[in-house]
Amino acid sequence: MSDSVENDKTGGNKLSETKLAEHKTAEKPKEYETGPIGLDIGTTNIVVARNRAGGSPATMKQLNAFFAIPKSKLTAKILSQNDIMYFARNGQFYIIGNSAEEFANTFNTETRRPIESGLISPREDDGLNVIQALIKSLLQPPKKQGEPVCFSIPGEPIDGNSSVLYHESIIKRALDTMGYSSISINEGFAVVLSELxxxxxxxxxxxxxxxxxxxxxxxxxxxxxxxxxxxxxxxxxxxxxxxxxxxxxxxxxxxxxxxxxxxxxxxxxxxxxxxxxxxxxxxxxxxxxxxxxxxxxxxxxxxxxxxxxxxxxxxxxxxxxxxxxxxxxxxxxxxxxxxxxASDPLNTTARGALAMAVSEEN
Ligand SMILES: Nc1ncnc2c1ncn2[C@@H]1O[C@H](COP(=O)(O)OP(=O)(O)OP(=O)(O)O)[C@@H](O)[C@H]1O
Ligand SMILES: [Mg+2]
The missing domain is CATH 3.30.420.40 (ATPase, nucleotide binding domain)
Structure with missing residues (x-):
């Protein structure tokens, strides 16, 4: 999958080296760069939660969306100057995260989504690259090999014949490849851990x-x-x-x-x-x-x-x-x-996943 990611001239030729300028509205991890991580990979948002000294968990999020535009040297320069996250693939630039929505609104069209109704589509090859790139924009590689990450997965859907196994395996592989030691948590259970x-x-x-x-x-x-x-x-x-x-x-x-x-x-x-x-x-x-x-x-x-x-x-x-x-x-x-x-509804799942990661570490 990453083999087909092209050199974008501003980064390398592999996804791990892809240019990922932090969007200007994205918060950057500072004092909470190590320790257990809670990760919520949702249809709309990807949220990371980490403990920080003497306060409630810090959370960061990006929209789980992308927007493809034609590749050009001039566009690459402008995107970089404006701190817009993107990577190049198949002759296109993929703008990812919060910036994708701004682009879609400007062009009066819709963003594309890597996840539909809660699950990664096995047919959407681009989607996997986007999710990996977004995870990398929120999570730096671990300082120590095997740092714990707990990520949320949906329960089995009662309406439809999709399985959660493919979705879970793909995310686990992406995190383990980054050097984390990942475990999954059911999203509803994460809510219980966070709130009850x-x-x-x-x-x-x-x-x-x-x-x-x-x-x-x-x-x-x-x-x-x-x-x-x-x-x-x-x-x-x-x-x-x-x-x-x-x-x-x-x-x-x-x-x-x-x-x-x-x-x-x-x-x-x-x-x-x-x-x-x-x-x-x-x-x-x-x-x-x-x-x-x-x-x-x-x-x-x-x-x-x-x-x-x-x-x-x-x-x-x-x-x-x-x-x-x-x-x-x-x-x-x-x-x-x-x-x-819940007190913080958009971050509840990530906070619950963090609670699980912490309890697994101790
Ligand atoms: N202030 C708000 N009022 C109403 N709806 C909102 C508000 N903020 C976000 N939403 C809606 O919440 C949804 C996104 O919620 P959330 O981030 O919890 O989903 P997700 O975890 O990414 O997705 P899922 O768990 O279904 O895979 C979107 O439908 C969005 O429109
Ligand atoms: Mg969710």
Whole structure:
């Protein structure tokens, strides 16, 4: 795969030497360059979490996206001058990370994604190069061989026949090749580790992301079951876009900036957003019920357990209320003590993965 990466004249001819100018908005690792790492490779974002002395974990993220443009010497110079991350391949420059979205918006088109609905596509060769390049932009090679990295993987999807194994193996190989010692963690379980220490890691961790929703029920830090549905924020954007005849990217921007599920919709887009949020949450809660009903591993819990919602899609005002409403109309085999939204929803999975990496090291 990296054999076909071309010399871009500003770097080498292998991916590991590819020019990866740090985007100007990207934070740079400074005082937390060593020690265990939590890594969340999501459909929308790649997030790294590391401990730093005397504070909460530091997180850095890049958009998991790319945008291909024709290769030229002049463009190479301009991209480098503007600290835009890219690499050259097959006669094109691949702009990666946050800059890719700026380019796509400027050209009034969409970015391409290495991961679709939570999983790396075995058919998308470019995607693997992009993910590797993005990981390298966020994680320098380890100072010591075998430094621990814990990366998140989705639960097996209940809707569709895709497997998580290929996705997991590819990411593990990329990290191990960099000199890390990698282990994986289920995304829903990472949410439990990040948010439910006060409840002895007992409860339901839910991550509502861009491509998926992931769920894990944990009892005293033991995962009971986990699964995913291949619908999330992207599904809402694309369905609303189709309904109102606007690009999904525009819907995403509106959804992230101005939207609330708690007030009356002001226009067609908001009406449509409310409809598809409701559809997604109803489907998610129904899936939780179905999986619990069919699981032969359901523990007999003495007391009600909490649900934590995390992920970017849980950040819209009113998601918690909609989830609670849907839960009220659903009979679950366990009692729920309450629903809360994680304190830092976009970084929860990476923080949980970090907690796992730390516990594995000790
Ligand atoms: N302020 C916001 N309001 C509403 N939605 C948001 C906001 N910020 C981000 N999102 C949405 O959250 C989603 C991305 O969330 P997240 O980063 O948790 O996903 P991911 O982990 O990359 O994807 P996945 O776990 O599905 O593979 C996108 O659909 C994005 O539009
Ligand atoms: Mg996620």
């Amino acid at each position: 220490s006060g409840e002895n890691y007992t409860g339901l961790g839910v991550s509502m992301g861009g491509g998926m929703c992931n769920v894990c029920l944990s009892y005293l830090s033991v995962p009971v079951f986990s699964f995913s549905i291949r619908k999330g924020g992207d599904y809402i954007d694309s369905m609303v876009g189709k309904t109102v005849g606007e690009p999904a990217t525009l819907i995403k921007t509106i959804k992230e900036k101005e939207f609330s599920l708690l007030r009356e919709p002001a226009n067609k887009i908001e009406t449509s957003l409310q409809i598809y949020y409701k559809e997604l949450i109803t489907y998610l809660v129904h899936s939780i019920q179905q999986v619990m009903a069919s699981s032969d591993r359901m523990p007999r819990l003495g007391k009600p357990v909490p649900i934590v919602l995390s992920g970017g899609t849980a950040t819209s005002a009113g998601v918690k209320e909609l989830f609670e409403k849907s839960l009220k109309g659903t009979r679950l085999p366990i009692q729920i003590s309450g629903v809360k939204v």
